Amino acid sequence: MRSQRDRELRELRNQGKVMECVGQHPASHFFLTSGQYTSFREWRFIHRARLNELPLNARPGCSRDPRCRRCGQSNETLPHVLNHCMRYSRWMVERHDAVVERLKTTVAAEFSILAENQVVDDTLLRPDLVIAKGNQAFIDVTIPFDNRLASLDAAYNEKIAKYQGIVQFLKQTYSSVDVVPIVVGSLVRKK
Template sequence: MNWYTSCTGRPVPMSLEWMICATLRDHSHLPPFEEHHGECSAGCVKKQITRTPSNQDVTTYMSGSLEGEFGRDRGDFASHWTHAHNTMLRLEKHIGCCWTWCEEHLELGVLVPQVKNTECTIITPRARTMLERTLKDAICCQYVENLKRKPDQGKAFEVTCKWDTSNHFLPRGSFTRFVDWKFIDRARLNCILLNGAIRHRNRDKRCRRCGYTNETLPHVLCSCKPHSRAWQPRHNAIHDRLARAIPPPMGKVAMNSAITGTNSQLRPDIVITNEDRKKISMVDFTMPFKNRTPAFHDARAQKVEKYGPLAKTLRAKGYRVQKHALIIGALGAWDSSNEQVVS
């Protein structure tokens, strides 16, 4: 079985790729359609509908329609066109593609509605690569959408599929130990054997470490107190990496400390002060469990609201203040809004 890497970082089994290959095999080596219109009419479409077909009739037949006169059993014989008819009938059930007639080029084309960039691909030998890529992307999108709709597995992948940075280590395991890669792969699919994840038996769902009522993955990663010793190193690893990336001309960098000249006890993770420009930038980190997109939006809004009074105090002193929140999921998801922080 062949595999195709999706935007979620996971390899997608191309169980439908044989359909694509059948279409390409049947049509990529055919001469222009005009030379075969008579043959197609006499051999396939005309035999099916018992009349001379129009261009629209040909595209309807090729798209696998079984309605009306196209659904009658006429003992059709095997040919390139019948193979394409059957192939498109199977593909249409999965990705909604169909044949269409291009008036501009007077050729048959394949319309793939799920791909926004290339809606219509003209079937010619020159378009074979584009057709294959377009159909593969459509099948990949279909797998991803099905995955995101799942109540458990979709929680993580709805967030990770939005930015390639969230999955850079999954295809080849770069910068990741195998034990960590194996855990993240199973955790994103919610396949860790926790009491709260097992639903087919009536068993005790309490946390085995702290006694919380429901031992779920978000609880273990972000809320279970016996695991709290791992939270600080995880937080500091991100903290130190961003601090090293700040160029000196931006200003003086203070880490995890209160801002001098204010009565606030808040301690932003990173404060960059530029006295010459009277500018202060505050950056605070958080690592929520990626329970779909609203979890990231809520975490960012809470951080911005938290430092609102402090920013108001600094603006009263004549500073230009910027508040930033760096959001990274507990399983490696990267929020696209972070690009404004690191740029």
């Protein structure tokens, strides 16, 4: 019965978009049993957001003017509010940087941090973290909207392709270089 309910939820045209992603990793639900690191305000927000039940102007079935109440530029959809509205760009950067900061704390014990949001070679790209231990790895964080699993996979592959130039550059110094994209959905965690 549980797997049937799970399947039915993911097959829903609207709600299923996020749930398909949420179901990928147990950490996506880490707060459900204990409420740890989560306020009541966030608790109420996350469930309504995951089910696309927030009272947004452009949600399905709403008859209001669909434009965003903050910027007036685009339709006020969930992806717009969480990932695209320029009025929220400062918070989006803070959200991204908070994830980088957590990663940095975790890897600092074992790896040396070579660069943080710095240009590494002449491509002028700035990966979030470049870390090394004997050989070397990149870490880079991206936070796409959880629009079906394909959107998270696309974000992952995009990062791999983007940093190939830097991989070649670092291979002059290190025998093994890997791009390790950390993809964190706005409403979920993947890898």
